[in-house]
Amino acid sequence: MKVTIHDVAARAGVSIKTVSRVMNNEPSVKQATIDKVNQAMQELHYQPSAAARNLASTKSYSIGYIYDNPNAYYVIDMQRGLLDACRRHGYELLIHPTNAKSPGIVQEVIDLVQHSRLAGLVLTPPFSEMPEIAEALSSINVDFVRIISGSTPSPKQTNCVLVDDFTAAFKITNHLLELGHSQIAFLCGDDEHSSSGERLAGFKAALTKRGINANPKFIVPGSYSFESGVKGATQLLALPNKPTAIFACNDEIAAGALFSARLQHIEIPQQLSIVGFENSPFSRQTWPPLTTAHQPNSTIAQSAAELLFKHTRPGNHSQTEDQPVFIPELLVRESTAQVSS
Amino acid sequence: MKVTIHDVAARAGVSIKTVSRVMNNEPSVKQATIDKVNQAMQELHYQPSAAARNLASTKSYSIGYIYDNPNAYYVIDMQRGLLDACRRHGYELLIHPTNAKSPGIVQEVIDLVQHSRLAGLVLTPPFSEMPEIAEALSSINVDFVRIISGSTPSPKQTNCVLVDDFTAAFKITNHLLELGHSQIAFLCGDDEHSSSGERLAGFKAALTKRGINANPKFIVPGSYSFESGVKGATQLLALPNKPTAIFACNDEIAAGALFSARLQHIEIPQQLSIVGFENSPFSRQTWPPLTTAHQPNSTIAQSAAELLFKHTRPGNHSQTEDQPVFIPELLVRESTAQVSS
DNA sequence: TAACTTTATGACAGCGCTGGTCATTTTGTA
DNA sequence: TACAAAATGACCAGCGCTGTCATAAAGTTA
Numbered sequence: 001m002k003v004t005i006h007d008v009a010a011r012a013g014v015s016i017k018t019v020s021r022v023m024n025n026e027p028s029v030k031q032a033t034i035d036k037v038n039q040a041m042q043e044l045h046y047q048p049s050a051a052a053r054n055l056a057s058t059k060s061y062s063i064g065y066i067y068d069n070p071n072a073y074y075v076i077d078m079q080r081g082l083l084d085a086c087r088r089h090g091y092e093l094l095i096h097p098t099n100a101k102s103p104g105i106v107q108e109v110i111d112l113v114q115h116s117r118l119a120g121l122v123l124t125p126p127f128s129e130m131p132e133i134a135e136a137l138s139s140i141n142v143d144f145v146r147i148i149s150g151s152t153p154s155p156k157q158t159n160c161v162l163v164d165d166f167t168a169a170f171k172i173t174n175h176l177l178e179l180g181h182s183q184i185a186f187l188c189g190d191d192e193h194s195s196s197g198e199r200l201a202g203f204k205a206a207l208t209k210r211g212i213n214a215n216p217k218f219i220v221p222g223s224y225s226f227e228s229g230v231k232g233a234t235q236l237l238a239l240p241n242k243p244t245a246i247f248a249c250n251d252e253i254a255a256g257a258l259f260s261a262r263l264q265h266i267e268i269p270q271q272l273s274i275v276g277f278e279n280s281p282f283s284r285q286t287w288p289p290l291t292t293a294h295q296p297n298s299t300i301a302q303s304a305a306e307l308l309f310k311h312t313r314p315g316n317h318s319q320t321e322d323q324p325v326f327i328p329e330l331l332v333r334e335s336t337a338q339v340s341s
Numbered sequence: 342m343k344v345t346i347h348d349v350a351a352r353a354g355v356s357i358k359t360v361s362r363v364m365n366n367e368p369s370v371k372q373a374t375i376d377k378v379n380q381a382m383q384e385l386h387y388q389p390s391a392a393a394r395n396l397a398s399t400k401s402y403s404i405g406y407i408y409d410n411p412n413a414y415y416v417i418d419m420q421r422g423l424l425d426a427c428r429r430h431g432y433e434l435l436i437h438p439t440n441a442k443s444p445g446i447v448q449e450v451i452d453l454v455q456h457s458r459l460a461g462l463v464l465t466p467p468f469s470e471m472p473e474i475a476e477a478l479s480s481i482n483v484d485f486v487r488i489i490s491g492s493t494p495s496p497k498q499t500n501c502v503l504v505d506d507f508t509a510a511f512k513i514t515n516h517l518l519e520l521g522h523s524q525i526a527f528l529c530g531d532d533e534h535s536s537s538g539e540r541l542a543g544f545k546a547a548l549t550k551r552g553i554n555a556n557p558k559f560i561v562p563g564s565y566s567f568e569s570g571v572k573g574a575t576q577l578l579a580l581p582n583k584p585t586a587i588f589a590c591n592d593e594i595a596a597g598a599l600f601s602a603r604l605q606h607i608e609i610p611q612q613l614s615i616v617g618f619e620n621s622p623f624s625r626q627t628w629p630p631l632t633t634a635h636q637p638n639s640t641i642a643q644s645a646a647e648l649l650f651k652h653t654r655p656g657n658h659s660q661t662e663d664q665p666v667f668i669p670e671l672l673v674r675e676s677t678a679q680v681s682s
Numbered sequence: 683t684a685a686c687t688t689t690a691t692g693a694c695a696g697c698g699c700t701g702g703t704c705a706t707t708t709t710g711t712a
Numbered sequence: 713t714a715c716a717a718a719a720t721g722a723c724c725a726g727c728g729c730t731g732t733c734a735t736a737a738a739g740t741t742a
Contacts, residue, residue, distance in 0.1 A: 002455065004728060015692045020730060028690055047456050052728035054392040055697050059730095072413035072622075080438060095436060097421055114343070115388050226626040252626075259628065262603055281413075285567035285593075287600065345698060356721045361700065369719055371709095393698035396727045400700095 003044045012040035023048060023090075050092045060117040062092040063308055066109060066127055068100040071224070071252075073280045074124075074297055081301025082122060089309050094118065100126045106136045113142050120144055120308040122301070125193050128160075143311045145304045149195040153323035159311065161304045161324050165195050165277075168293045168328035169202025169247070172275050175291070175330055176245045177210055180339035181273060185218035185243035187232040187253050193224070196249050199277065203247055218243055222253065229256020237264055237272075244272065244339050251276035251283040251292055258286050258335065269337035279331055288334035295328040344387045353381035364389060364431075391433045401458040403433040404649055407450060407468055409441040412565070412593075414621045415465075415638055422642025423463060430650050435459065441467045447477045454483050461485055461649040463642070466534050469501075484652045486645045490536040494664035500652065502645045502665050506536050509634045509669035510543025510588070513616050516632070516671055517586045518551055521680035522614060526559035526584035528573040528594045534565070537590050540618065544588055559584055563594065570597020578605055578613075585613065585680050592617035592624040592633055599627050599676065610678035620672055629675030636669040 009016040014033060021029050022037040040046070053061040065082055069075050079095060086093045094116055098108060113121065120143035127133055128146035137144050143159070150162040176184050186203050189196035200219070207214050220235060222228035229248055233256065236243055248254035254276030258268060266272050268288060276283050276292040283290035303324045350357040355378060362370050363378040381387070394402045406423055410416050420436060427434045435457055439449060454462065461484035468474055469487035478485050484500070491503040517525050527544050530537035541560070548555050561576060563569035570589055574597065577584055589595035595617030599609060607613050609629060617624050617633040624631035644665045 006728085016729080017692060017731095018690085021691085024730085028688095030690065033690080049396070049728055051392040051395040051458075052697090053730075055390070055396055055699085055727090056729040056731085057697085070622075072417040076413040076416060076438075079436065083436070083438070092435070094433070095420065095424070097417075097424065111386075117392075230628065255626075263628075281411075285596075287571065287604075347698085357699085358722080359720060362720085365700080371719065374719080390698055393727090394700075396697090396729085397699040398701080398727080 003046045005046075005048070007044055008037065008040045008046050011044060012036045048090050050090065053090075054117060060119045061090065062094050062116065062118055063305065064094045064096055064112060064116065064118045064121045065124075066096045066098060066112070066121060067124055068098055068126065069124065071280070073282070074278075077297035078122075078124060078301040081298035081303075082305050084298070085302045085305030085309070089305075091119070091305075091309070100130070106132055109133060110136055110140060113137070113140070118142065120311065122304050122308060123147065125149075125195065129192075129194055143308060145308045145311070147300060147304055149193075149198045151198075151325065153325065158323065159307070161300055161307060162326065163195070163295065163300060164325050164327040165198035166202040166205070168277070168295075168330075169199040170206045171202075171330050172247060172277070172291075172293055173203045173206035175332065176247065176273060176275065176336065177206065177212075179245075179273065179336060181245040182210075182212055182339075183215070183218070183241070183243045184245045184247055185220065185236050186214075187229060187236075187246060187248045187257060188219065188221045189224040189228075189249035189253065191221070196224075199249055222249070224250050224252060226252050226256040226259070229253035229258075230260045231256075233257035233260035234264075237261065237266065242272075245336070246272065246274045248274065248276050251278050251280045251290060254290050254292070254335075255282050255286050258290070269335050270340060273336040273339075275336055277328070279328075283333070286335070291333045291336040292331050293328035294331045296326060300326050344385045346387075346389070348385055349378065349381045349387050352385060353377045389431050391431070395458055401460045402431065403435050403457065403459055404646065405435045405437055405453060405457065405459045405462045406465075407437045407439060407453070407462060408465055409439055409467065410465065412621070414623070415619075418638035419463075419465060419642040422639035422644075423646050425639070426643045426646030426650070430646075432460070432646075432650070441471070447473055450474060451477055451481060454478070454481070459483065461652065463645050463649060464488065466490075466536065470533075470535055484649060486649045486652070488641060488645055490534075490539045492539075492666065494666065499664070500648070502641055502648060503667065504536070504636065504641060505666050505668040506539035507543040507546070509618070509636075509671075510540040511547045512543075512671050513588060513618070513632075513634055514544045514547035516673065517588065517614060517616065517677065518547065518553075520586075520614065520677060522586040523551075523553055523680075524556070524559070524582070524584045525586045525588060526561065526577050527555075528570060528577075528587060528589045528598060529560065529562045530565040530569075530590035530594065532562070537565075540590055563590075565591050565593060567593050567597040567600070570594035570599075571601045572597075574598035574601035575605075578602065578607065583613075586677070587613065587615045589615065589617050592619050592621045592631060595631050595633070595676075596623050596627050599631070610676050611681060614677040614680075616677055618669070620669075624674070627676070632674045632677040633672050634669035635672045637667060641667050 005016045005019050009019045019037050022034050050061045067075055082093050123146045128148045145159050147161045149165045151164040151166045204214050220232040222232045246257050248257050254274050257274050261272055276290040279292045279294035283292045346357045346360050350360045360378050363375050391402045408416055423434050464487045469489045486500050488502045490506045492505040492507045545555050561573040563573050587598050589598050595615050598615050602613055617631040620633045620635035624633045
């Protein structure tokens, strides 16, 4: 019923220590032995006990995911990706939702790591963008991987997974430009999230490349919420020279913009094109469904976890390999169309 | 840095065995001793090592949450509630998203429980409504608590937390009736979820009580999705005698209905009242915000976890106490108004 | 082929805690 | 005061695994 390391050892005809070595791919094991052990593990469906490993080892076999994100879809996707990676490597995942703005947050994170003896931590915004967290973690010598917005791997941030919001926004904007739009407005997300800034930068860059100057009135500050989208779009659509397309910083904002346009009996996409960002379920729950950029959150999460596991192991720390970059892909649906002249 | 049971014992001036006794509230410990130990634990911020306890004990100190629910908001709320309860009792939470319709699902659940040596499981729909899961779990003698739709505690289901959808739906319907509506339509959720049936029953009961016969055309089958709401409402609003109010089985459906009404230039709530159910973020992301029933998911989850912990302990198994019932509360917002004659 | 280095493997203690068994001390009660 | 009952401690094994060190097998050199 319960398969332990002893069963595997017996089956493979080796000592439990050797099985342990194989599991942790320690050096000095003959290839033949490795194969024997692996086969025995497979045949017995052996799964090492995370509890026992945590207890016995100085290093640990669970990683933590700390988050504070109102976007439930995002969190769920991240969890799934992390969980998948953990299962593959026999790690456990400890989830820790909390309040990033709480004053004792740094201590809270440290306590968590120390008490649960975590092997490492995965951080998403806003935690991944808080220098005090990174410093605290480094000071107690805990591995962590940050998922942040960025396009160019830098040697300073060796423990990052980058999401290239800039390039994705550039591509989305190009899509609108190719449809003939030139009067394009931008609805920003929260200032604190660097993703919003990156997306705006990509947007501007695409315009500039075509020799178009971004109309300052077309760049509306806001936050990552439906309400913000409603408000921003309402403001834009009251302008004497309306935009013919709106680039919303995420799908929620876009849904709000869509809603606002509807209220004003503006036909989407005939009279106004709207794009979102993220490809969250939101973007499919509008009518028409939103053109957006697909952000593969679950894959990003897996990649972050793998990076963490690699760090935990000794050896292989090649600079370049260690910085995966994800570029969200343009996903054209029905909320965008050729500009009507 | 790391506080163990020995530190606590030293500080409290007792043996580690006594500390252990206190932690597991075993009998034959003086109250004064209990207090001393508890104080020492607090002062040292002692947290027992779940790994060690799991390893040493036949019973375990982690519980699992198995789910397969497309509603990310619901899942996140549940996790939070479970996590809170776990922290209070020094348990760990293992989350396990999976596919309820996968053929090997029963075996998968069993494997999970056995491999991770779980103390118990919390099940939400659809798992809580799958008899084969309950049977399998009982047969291997694992504690579990189901969160299900229901109003009357029954001695058969001693391990359930009930959400009284019937009464809540009854109240919501009454709210509409009190506003003068009599032509009320109902947009159903998925058939497989008993919540949908319960809500419909509550709806019908309220009508019947006022001597109103539910118009069969006003009861539209569907599923818990935005699209379903759009479709259902479109169908209803095409009827020669339109309803003056729509009771949607959840907020997503209601949002869809709202969307459909908007498309047809029907003013909400002046020309049509719409209510949702759940008080999910959805209900605040529409305009006007939805009147709905607040379902305290996080509290429900906590209650389920507490119930599980109580079961795990020896003793106290009083039938009545063991079946908490939650009645979602009416939350009146701007999507409902007096019927216009 | 002996002498020695390197590589491969095993024996054993111990991680922090529980569960059991007894022995001992403290308390309550007749 | 005597005695049963309750409270506590001392001690040991063991959960499933890792870390350390000792030992055995293999490879190398002269």
